[in-house]
Amino acid sequence: xxxxxxxxxxxxxxxxxxxxxxxxxxxxxxxxxxxxxxxxxxxxxxxxxxxxxxxxxxxxxxxxxxxxxxxxxxxxxxxxxxxxxxxxxxxxxxxxxxxxxxxxxxxxxxxxxxxxxxxxxxxxxxxxxxxxxxxxxxxxxxxxxxxxxxxxxxxxxxxxxxxxxxxxxxxxxxxxxxxxxxxxxxxxxxxxxxxxxxxxxxxxxxxxxxxxxxxxxxxxxxxxxxxxxxxxxxxxxxxxxxxxxxxxxxxxxxxxxxxxxxxxxxxxxxxxxxxxxxxxxxxxxxxxxxxxxxxxxxxxxxxxxxxxxxxxxxxxxxxxxxxxxxxxxxxxxxxxxxxxxxxxxxxxxxxxxxxxxxxxxxxxxxxxxxxxxxxxxxxxxxxxxxxxxxxxxxxxxxxxxxxxxxxxxxxxxxxxxxxxxxxxxxxxx
Numbered sequence: 264x265x266x267x268x269x270x271x272x273x274x275x276x277x278x279x280x281x282x283x284x285x286x287x288x289x290x291x292x293x294x295x296x297x298x299x300x301x302x303x304x305x306x307x308x309x310x311x312x313x314x315x316x317x318x319x320x321x322x323x324x325x326x327x328x329x330x331x332x333x334x335x336x337x338x339x340x341x342x343x344x345x346x347x348x349x350x351x352x353x354x355x356x357x358x359x360x361x362x363x364x365x366x367x368x369x370x371x372x373x374x375x376x377x378x379x380x381x382x383x384x385x386x387x388x389x390x391x392x393x394x395x396x397x398x399x400x401x402x403x404x405x406x407x408x409x410x411x412x413x414x415x416x417x418x419x420x421x422x423x424x425x426x427x428x429x430x431x432x433x434x435x436x437x438x439x440x441x442x443x444x445x446x447x448x449x450x451x452x453x454x455x456x457x458x459x460x461x462x463x464x465x466x467x468x469x470x471x472x473x474x475x476x477x478x479x480x481x482x483x484x485x486x487x488x489x490x491x492x493x494x495x496x497x498x499x500x501x502x503x504x505x506x507x508x509x510x511x512x513x514x515x516x517x518x519x520x521x522x523x524x525x526x527x528x529x530x531x532x533x534x535x536x537x538x539x540x541x542x543x544x545x546x547x548x549x550x551x552x553x554x555x556x557x558x559x560x561x562x563x564x565x566x567x568x569x570x571x572x573x574x575x576x577x578x579x580x581x582x583x584x585x586x587x588x589x590x591x592x593x594x595x596x597x598x599x600x601x602x603x604x605x606x607x608x609x610x611x612x613x614x615x616x617x618x619x620x621x622x623x624x625x626x627x628x629x630x631x632x633x634x635x636x637x638x639x640x641x642x643x644x645x646x647x648x649x650x651x652x653x654x655x656x657x658x659x660x661x662x663x664x665x666x667x668x669x670x671x672x673x674x675x676x677x678x679x680x681x682x683x684x685x686x687x688x689x690x691x692x
Contacts, residue, residue, distance in 0.1 A: 335437050363653075371423040372400075372430065376414040376670060379577060379600050391420050400427035411577045411600065412670030420595040445524040445546040446498055450478075461682075462617035468495050469622055472639075473549040473595065476682045477501025500528070500546040509540045518548035519582075519593070549593045550683070568610040568690040569656055571640060572663060572674045573599035580686040595684035596639065596677035603644055603672040609654045610638050610691070618650045624675065625667020628660050639644040639676035642666050 355544075375386060383394035383406055398406050400418050418427045453464065461481075465472045478494045478501060481487075494502070503514065515522045525531070528546040537543060549557045578598035613632035624641040628648060631637050644664025648654055665672045678687045 272286040278671050287673050307650060310558060333591050348553045366573045370419065371426040372416040375415045375417050377409045377411055377415060378671070379411045379575070381409060381411075382407070383409065386415070390417065392424075393419050393421075396421050396424050399432070400424045402428070402431060406574045420576050427495065442547075443521045443523040445528040447530055448528045448544045448546075450499070453493045453495045453497045454622050455487045455489055455493060457489045459489075460616050460629075461487065462621060462627070463619075464493060464495070466619065466621045470495070471499045471549070472624075474499045474501065477548070477550045481682065496544065498528070498546055500544055501548045501550055502542045505537045505541050505543055508536050509539070511537060513545070514545065517628070519547045520545050520548050549595065551585075561568055567656070568638070568678065568687075568692065569608070570599075570691055571610045571638070571676050572599055572605060574599040574605070574663075576600075577673060580688065581682075595643075596675050597687045599674045599676060601663045601672065601674060603662075603664055605663040606659050607643065607663060607674055609648075609655045609660050610656070610676075611636070612655045613638075613653075615648045615650055615654060615660070616650060618646050618652075621667075623667060623668035626661070626664065629655065630660070635681040637679045639679070640674075641676040641677075645671075 268617040299516035364399055372579070377386075383397055387394050387397060394406050397403075397415060397417055400423075403417050416427045416430060418424050419656075453468075455464070461475050462472060462636055464487075465475050471556055473598040476495065478496055479550075481491075496502075500520075503518075511522050511525060511531075515525055517521065524546050525543065526533075528544050534564060576593055577600040580594060580597055583594045607628075611630070611632045613630040613636075615628060616631045616637070617629035618626065626641075626646050628640045628643065628646055629637060630640075642664055643666060645662040646660070647662070648658075654660060663672055663674055671673075676687055678685050678690055
């Protein structure tokens with residue numbers, strides 16, 4: 264067992280902003296088993312004096328013989344130029360140091376995902392912070408507007424509010440930088456094979472199904488004939504045919520993407536304009552449809568869809584803020600909150616055209632109902648119907664889950680008419 268006296272520069276401790284050093288006295292006696300992890304100086308000399316300029320050759324040799332070294336050459340802890348920082352990686356809830364009394368929690372906040380119907384008062388119950396503290400720390404405009412799945416950083420104390428604000432700002436800048444980035448577009452041509460569907464092709468290329476819909480014009484997307492050629496990009500997004508009067512700024516706003524990302528993906532020169540009749544790729548975008556979109560059809564076709572699961576709508580069809588990135592995003596279906604394991608039924612009779620994993624959708628069932636109508640059931644915990652199976656309205660096809668890109672147990676339900684997503688509330692009875 265190694266023992267010695269641990270010395271810490273008070274100035275260094277203050278510049279480090281607390282953290283690992285905040286609870287340590289100027290010096291204390293410790294053994295190797297009780298010394299917190301981090302950057303420390305241990306005096307192993309007979310005099311008990313701190314090493315003002317690092318270890319000498321003799322001292323370093325002694326330290327090695329005691330099992331501390333070899334110690335690399337580097338700045339002394341007591342040099343004025345040395346600045347220590349406590350770094351907490353994004354998403355890490357806590358930083359811990361092992362001390363004589365066990366693990367010590369050092370994080371200034373904890374991450375919390377808002378549950379359905381949860382209020383700030385309920386979140387703060389039993390904590391040392393108030394709803395006002397949490398709202399201020401997270402930049403919330405209202406104490407009463409929380410969204411299910413929303414991520415909040417809860418400060419551990421009122422004194423930590425400013426640190427949370429700083430972290431929120433840092434994360435926002437990182438996300439903004441990510442949204443401005445895009446890989447140069449590479450478009451491949453894929454020849455449809457026997458048994459392929461748009462859903463299986465999307466999964467094979469790890470793309471959102473909306474990307475294939477947005478990059479290809481197909482008369483009947485539910486029937487892919489072998490030999491059909493599909494355009495497959497190297498990233499999610501849509502191809503848009505430039506119309507007269509279109510501008511980069513206007514398209515970026517319409518589709519919820521950054522102009523910088525569009526410029527990078529398409530290799531545009533700085534300040535270049537858009538040419539009518541040409542196609543421009545909008546990275547990360549989805550085909551934009553009106554919330555009331557859909558084709559006219561018989562009353563029987565429009566009224567024959569039943570609710571696929573019992574639950575409450577947590578996110579409607581249309582524009583919203585993406586719960587993960589915070590960016591403007593077009594939500595192509597309904598999110599229906601329900602407990603994990605609850606039965607999902609077919610909204611209408613039809614044939615299962617896809618059953619399996621599909622990227623951010625997680626475990627997915629897609630049913631073709633004929634007449635151009637398809638329904639999609641995503642984020643399932645278990646699939647009960649295989650591809651090719653004929654199902655009747657109300658027949659169990661899956662169980663509710665949270666697979667894929669999901670904030671919690673729910674069903675993402677889509678109704679598509681000739682590949683275009685329509686508001687499910689138009690056809691559900």
